[in-house]
Amino acid sequence: MTNAQTVHDLATPSVLIDHTRLSKNIHAMQAACDATGIELRPHIKTHKLVPVAKMQLAAGAKGLTCAKLGEAEAMLPSGVRSIFVAHSLVDPRQARRIAELSEQLDDLRVAVTSEAHADALNALAQATGKTLSVMMALDTGLGREGTRSRDAAHRLAGKIARSSSLELRGFYTHEGHFYTTPAADRPQKVRELVEQLCTTRDSIDAGLVVWPGCSVTAEAILAIGAGRVQAVRPGAYVFGDLALSTVSKVMSAESIALQVLVTVVDKPEPGLALIDAGSKTFSSDRTLDTIFAQAADGRDLSVVRVNEEHGYVRGAAVDALKIGERVLFTPAHVCTVVNLTDQIAVHAGDGAISATWRVDARGRTQ
Incomplete structure (x- = not known):
């Protein structure tokens, strides 16, 4: 991540912050x-x-x-x-x-x-x-x-x-x-x-x-x-998540400042896509209707199940996904996502990476 100039240069999964x-x-x-x-x-x-x-x-x-x-x-x-x-x-x-x-x-x-x-x-x-x-x-x-x-x-x-x-x-x-x-x-x-x-x-x-x-x-x-x-x-x-936007509805989707960039890695059957982000990225936290993350661009794509390194994506738009396609997801609970990553890429909404922030208090549970 340290050499990335734009969001397109990032390896996935990556956690992104929209600084604006x-x-x-x-x-x-x-x-x-x-x-x-x-x-x-x-x-x-x-x-x-x-x-x-x-x-x-x-x-x-x-x-x-x-x-x-x-x-x-x-x-x-x-x-x-x-x-x-x-x-x-x-x-x-x-x-x-x-x-x-x-x-x-x-x-x-x-x-x-x-x-x-x-x-x-x-x-x-x-x-x-x-x-x-x-x-x-x-x-x-x-x-x-x-x-x-x-x-x-x-x-x-x-x-x-x-x-x-x-x-x-x-x-x-x-x-x-x-x-x-x-x-x-x-x-x-x-x-x-x-x-x-x-x-x-x-x-x-x-x-x-x-x-x-x-x-x-x-x-x-x-x-x-x-x-x-x-x-x-x-x-x-400061960041927002599904708990604040779609569950409690005190934030708009347009104000959510943190997303997770992932890659579609497989489509093993109709109606299902696998991504390279699972519980080690999103955690096991989910909404009451068991959604771990949703596509940030409004498409009907939801992470409905996670293993450690895989997310299971379903929704009306899933069959249109292509293997290798990169998608931004909004997590159900942002706090645990931040604690699971070492560093975060910062951008201003235009795709250019302006900074890479190490998560200073990551794992500081003592």
């Missing part, structure tokens, strides 16, 4: 935040790229959200000064890394997700020799981490208050279950989400911040959250 669309997505979300006075603290687990983090920060993002310490460490060259690590850290072997990370930032926050987790996190904080700023997770329907009731949140807040090594700085949630919420129900559900978050916060300390995080809900929260919500933390909005 990427820039538009970044600036549109930032403008929506700026219009409401709500901060943008995007989650980098989608892009894992220092150049994209730099673009987000230059546009006005107040900090970054990361999934793991490794991602946070990988983003330091972006110049970021504030990072929230939204994961349940417990391993005392992480103490040195946390201490070193905090010394390189103005503001480091970590998650506290339950009373049991608070005990483990308190021991970890003591091992760092520092007081850790924590954001309390509230479960708003995903059923993953976070307190399940207001009473549980109060108990956890009390435990944090009794700790000399933890300081409660705010509340967060990941409302990922909204991906499957019908569009017609979403406005009311978002209002209920904001009410739940802010009521719980106000009952503990109205001066603390609330930071929800999901690309599906971000703009809806911005529309009603001014003065109540202090930041949003979307991630996938």
Whole structure:
């Protein structure tokens, strides 16, 4: 890929970023935040790229959200000064890394997700020799981490208050279950989400911040959250995917900035084509109707099954495909696609390769 001058020079499968669309997505979300006075603290687990983090920060993002310490460490060259690590850290072997990370930032926050987790996190904080700023997770329907009731949140807040090594700085949630919420129900559900978050916060300390995080809900929260919500933390909005465009319908197909270029390698029977990209490219993530990827040019071509190195393509346009033909596909879930590749070709929509970006936080799951 390093010697490629145009998209046509690339070996396949290759992951491509349309820089023009990427820039538009970044600036549109930032403008929506700026219009409401709500901060943008995007989650980098989608892009894992220092150049994209730099673009987000230059546009006005107040900090970054990361999934793991490794991602946070990988983003330091972006110049970021504030990072929230939204994961349940417990391993005392992480103490040195946390201490070193905090010394390189103005503001480091970590998650506290339950009373049991608070005990483990308190021991970890003591091992760092520092007081850790924590954001309390509230479960708003995903059923993953976070307190399940207001009473549980109060108990956890009390435990944090009794700790000399933890300081409660705010509340967060990941409302990922909204991906499957019908569009017609979403406005009311978002209002209920904001009410739940802010009521719980106000009952503990109205001066603390609330930071929800999901690309599906971000703009809806911005529309009603001014003065109540202090930041949003979307991630996938920078690139988009089928989950955002065809499932939740909060992005248009024309704004999707990342696609996968593949080659048709066989047509073993009518109605079926095989491509050179399988689960090692698209991952095993798929839409609810079991689509791993769809043709980005609008043709009825869908990847409906994957092996490690093969994708099975079906659809009305499949019989017109030729062996050796190259096709751009939009993945069902962009975050896992980025994490499966070492480098990404960047273009401006005209086919000319302007840069090759190594995925800085690829595999940084520790």
